Amino acid sequence: MDKQRRKFLKVAGATALAGISAPAVVKLTSSPAIASSEHGAATGHEAPADAHKAVPHGVEEAPKGVRLGLVVDMRKFYGKPELLDKAIAACNKVHNVPQIDNKKSEIKWVWKAPFENVFPEHSSSHSSKIRKENDFLVMCNHCDEPPCVRVCPTQATYRLPNGIVAMDFHRCIGCRFCMMGCPYGARSFNWENPRPYIKEYNPDFPSRMRGVVEKCNFCGERIALGKEPACLEAVKESGAIVFGDLNDPGSEIREVLDKENTIQRKPSLGTKPSVFYIV
Amino acid sequence: MIEKVFKGNSRYWMWLAFLSAFVAVGAICYIRQYLFGLGLTGMGRDLSWGLYISQFTFLVGVAAGGLMLVLPYYIHNYKVFGRLTILGEFLAISAIVMCLMFIMADIGQPLRGLNMMLHPTPNSMLFWDMVVLLGYLGLNVICAWVILTAERKQVKPPKWVYFFVYLSIPFAVSIHTVTAMLYCGLPGRHFWLSAITAPRFLASAFAAGPALIVIACLVMKRVANFDAGKEAISKLTTIIMYAALINAFFVLLEFFVGYYSNIPGHKHSLEYLFFGLEHHGVVYNNLVPFMWSSVLLCFGGLGLFAYMKIKKVQTDLWVGIGCAMIFTALWLDKGLGFVLGGLVVNPLHEIVEYYPTANEVGITLGIWATGFLLVTLMYKIAVDVEHEVEA
Numbered sequence: 001m002d003k004q005r006r007k008f009l010k011v012a013g014a015t016a017l018a019g020i021s022a023p024a025v026v027k028l029t030s031s032p033a034i035a036s037s038e039h040g041a042a043t044g045h046e047a048p049a050d051a052h053k054a055v056p057h058g059v060e061e062a063p064k065g066v067r068l069g070l071v072v073d074m075r076k077f078y079g080k081p082e083l084l085d086k087a088i089a090a091c092n093k094v095h096n097v098p099q100i101d102n103k104k105s106e107i108k109w110v111w112k113a114p115f116e117n118v119f120p121e122h123s124s125s126h127s128s129k130i131r132k133e134n135d136f137l138v139m140c141n142h143c144d145e146p147p148c149v150r151v152c153p154t155q156a157t158y159r160l161p162n163g164i165v166a167m168d169f170h171r172c173i174g175c176r177f178c179m180m181g182c183p184y185g186a187r188s189f190n191w192e193n194p195r196p197y198i199k200e201y202n203p204d205f206p207s208r209m210r211g212v213v214e215k216c217n218f219c220g221e222r223i224a225l226g227k228e229p230a231c232l233e234a235v236k237e238s239g240a241i242v243f244g245d246l247n248d249p250g251s252e253i254r255e256v257l258d259k260e261n262t263i264q265r266k267p268s269l270g271t272k273p274s275v276f277y278i279v
Numbered sequence: 280m281i282e283k284v285f286k287g288n289s290r291y292w293m294w295l296a297f298l299s300a301f302v303a304v305g306a307i308c309y310i311r312q313y314l315f316g317l318g319l320t321g322m323g324r325d326l327s328w329g330l331y332i333s334q335f336t337f338l339v340g341v342a343a344g345g346l347m348l349v350l351p352y353y354i355h356n357y358k359v360f361g362r363l364t365i366l367g368e369f370l371a372i373s374a375i376v377m378c379l380m381f382i383m384a385d386i387g388q389p390l391r392g393l394n395m396m397l398h399p400t401p402n403s404m405l406f407w408d409m410v411v412l413l414g415y416l417g418l419n420v421i422c423a424w425v426i427l428t429a430e431r432k433q434v435k436p437p438k439w440v441y442f443f444v445y446l447s448i449p450f451a452v453s454i455h456t457v458t459a460m461l462y463c464g465l466p467g468r469h470f471w472l473s474a475i476t477a478p479r480f481l482a483s484a485f486a487a488g489p490a491l492i493v494i495a496c497l498v499m500k501r502v503a504n505f506d507a508g509k510e511a512i513s514k515l516t517t518i519i520m521y522a523a524l525i526n527a528f529f530v531l532l533e534f535f536v537g538y539y540s541n542i543p544g545h546k547h548s549l550e551y552l553f554f555g556l557e558h559h560g561v562v563y564n565n566l567v568p569f570m571w572s573s574v575l576l577c578f579g580g581l582g583l584f585a586y587m588k589i590k591k592v593q594t595d596l597w598v599g600i601g602c603a604m605i606f607t608a609l610w611l612d613k614g615l616g617f618v619l620g621g622l623v624v625n626p627l628h629e630i631v632e633y634y635p636t637a638n639e640v641g642i643t644l645g646i647w648a649t650g651f652l653l654v655t656l657m658y659k660i661a662v663d664v665e666h667e668v669e670a
Contacts, residue, residue: 105324106324117628117629153394153403176327182467183626189387191317213387269467
């Protein structure tokens, strides 16, 4: 009798353990499957690049699909700080970005900063008057190889097929590992309930709760409706911001990139930013 | 065996009451933080990891440090450590419990913690850290409990438990390696982006863990009539010396790479930690006294041990002081300097200094007190079982 009971307990225990761990096992085995199908697509165009390794440094492999990008033409912003503020204010309004007047807890999606802060890897010794006197527009770079996505333990931040690095505010556990991973300081954390700090509530976009990370989303919700990013729309008449598909050779943004000399932030880190600057 | 924690002399109960007071304060502080948010801490947008994560990092090392007892005994059959391995395992259990508590204190949405398991993400080092920490916790619980039970019944431990004992050895190395990988794989964080981070973590762990065990042994010799033996203590101090020296060597290598290459990003954190970092006419140096204390305590402790080894004298008091010095030195180095030094320059090259708030310190002390409480209870069981067997 005792032996049977022991046997029963063993089987019951094993079954319970299997039942508890099954979801994790299924998840674990299924997610590499998704990842590998993605990788399969990636290796599809990496393989030929491997085949002829003599491709000169800096030349990218043939792109596939849509990759949204943005060009900031700083020449149009020089001497017009009010234009920068207009773009920033438009974003804050559309996305219910709380205005917390405290450097420790502030939330920033799109903001402005001096050249030496935005481009710390570029020399700022003997920089021109224009560089010294003007602030530069800063936002998430929506990297092609985003470190924030790599480090997130819950896939609360992820890369969409169109290149946008997006956030799931409901899955984020607030570990802030993505803020450590981001080399551009593009991410903000809700150190307290942000809702009292929202000046004018926009019901078309969710407000956030405390304890989650947020950042610029390239206006993914507006693009889905066929609209342009809010910052672009706010300064549309100046033509200072150009948005479009980096992989489409005929797009407006490619035209600008082909013609103008642009730079990216911290290119040496291999994150492949999708935001370009004309300075 | 659990009933042993309910019997003790008045000193035992006073010690528990003393720790419980800190636990209570920590709990109240945590409730405040839970209701308001992490804004109650000194962390902010530019410096978004602070005391909690740095304590977590240090305590993973303390947990891994138990390896320095388990490995000589089970692999090299070094019998002198026979009475101590259980202490190493119990210390590992409480250190990991503290680690998990610090993680829970640090995350913004603690109720969503299970998302780590519901959405397992193999490309995140935090996921793997959870896996190895929970694994190491489980292994230590199994090994410690089964072996102690066998000792109490005065029979040999069952053979199958040795599988878990041997498995716990690579796990001990892995917990601290993966914890180092949380830091050393991040682009744009120059101070952490160093392949030597993991070996440095291990070296400091193999000094800090045993140092704490030696102190515990010396205390228990006085209050609980538990003698680890002179030879065991002497051998442990040798291990501590080597590990602390290797850690110091690794730190000096970081200095060489930073200063000889003269790359600003590689120098900034070291400058901030040891000399003060000048930026736009302001000098940021709030950690300088702590880091130099760390250097002095480390070499002071090493000198003390060296003197005792050469003169062949070993008094409990001085061994205890030496261990306390080295433990404190390594805590300052890893439990403060490593995390905060790496964050002082933000990605936009602004300098932000970190000052923890009182509420944050309260939670931190509360978690440390919880850990000491757990260690006390578990060591009480181990020592009482030992006495029972002897009697």
